[in-house]
Amino acid sequence: MVNILVIYSTTDGHTRKICLRLKQVIEQHGHQVKLVSINETPDVDLQLFDKIVIGASIRYGKHRPQVYEFIERNQELLETRPNAFFSVNIVARKPEKNRPETNPYVIKFLKKIAWKPGELAVFAGKIDYPKYSFWERNIIRFIMWMTKGPTGPESVVEYTDWAEVEVFGRRVSEM
Ligand SMILES: Cc1cc2nc3c(=O)[nH]c(=O)nc-3n(C[C@H](O)[C@H](O)[C@H](O)COP(=O)(O)O)c2cc1C
Numbered sequence: 330m331v332n333i334l335v336i337y338s339t340t341d342g343h344t345r346k347i348c349l350r351l352k353q354v355i356e357q358h359g360h361q362v363k364l365v366s367i368n369e370t371p372d373v374d375l376q377l378f379d380k381i382v383i384g385a386s387i388r389y390g391k392h393r394p395q396v397y398e399f400i401e402r403n404q405e406l407l408e409t410r411p412n413a414f415f416s417v418n419i420v421a422r423k424p425e426k427n428r429p430e431t432n433p434y435v436i437k438f439l440k441k442i443a444w445k446p447g448e449l450a451v452f453a454g455k456i457d458y459p460k461y462s463f464w465e466r467n468i469i470r471f472i473m474w475m476t477k478g479p480t481g482p483e484s485v486v487e488y489t490d491w492a493e494v495e496v497f498g499r500r501v502s503e504m
Contacts, residue, residue: 331360331379333501338367338385338396343455343487344417347494348384354498367395375403380411382501383446386454387418387434397442404444411504413448414438415497419469422453422478422488448504450497453488460485 333355337348345364352362365373367385375381383399385392400407416435421427429435429449439445456479458466470480479486 332377333360333362333380333382334373334375334378335362335364335382335384336367336370336399337364338383338393340386340388341455341457341460343489344384344386347415347417347452347489350491350494351382351384351498351501354495355502358499358502360502367393367399370399375406378410380413380501380504381407382413382415384415384417387416387420390434392416392434392438400442400444404442407444411447412444413450413497413501413504414446415450415452417452417454417489419454419456419478419488420476421451423476427451427453427490448497448500450493450500452494452497453490455485455487455489457485458482 335348335351337344339345348364352364355362383396385396416432416438418434420434421432426432429451432451435449435451456469461469466482470482474480
């Protein structure tokens with residue numbers, strides 16, 4: 330049994346939901362998982378964990394600055410143990426952009442950091458118009474209109490492939 334730290338960067342909670350599924354899968358493999366928000370990481374002793382996973386969603390084309398800051402601050406420690414990263418974004422709903430090698434945000438992310446995650450994944454996120462502010466809803470509806478996604482203002486669509494999340498959970502358990 331090993332201790333695994335899963336860190337999430339989320340705005341609307343979907344990345345956390347993916348992390349909760351990962352936690353279930355990893356625990357079924359007999360390991361222990363602690364889930365923390367990236368904002369809580371200054372209070373966590375990273376040394377206590379055998380493996381570290383970071384999951385972060387995209388907002389307006391970017392992973393949050395805290396994700397880069399955390400990686401820069403802790404790269405040396407990350408490299409001393411098995412580690413993984415996954416991105417959550419809506420572009421990954423497209424089959425031609427749903428792998429780390431083909432998803433533009435993962436490609437850009439890897440170019441920007443010196444850390445090379447041991448395991449990588451990308452998951453399609455969720456559209457939840459009723460949850461967004463007026464401006465966010467209309468900006469995202471416009472982007473969806475341009476990219477042939479849902480535009481109905483009441484639409485709530487979860488694009489995440491949960492079977493893929495489970496496969497990643499097994500990879501993390503075994504890495
Ligand atoms: C304001 C806003 C901006 C977004 N910008 C992007 C974007 O630029 N590219 C993309 O692929 N997805 C974008 N998304 C989709 C999110 O990545 C997706 O909804 C994801 O599930 C959010 O995860 P979270 O709830 O963990 O933050 C955006 C969503 C919102 C609400």
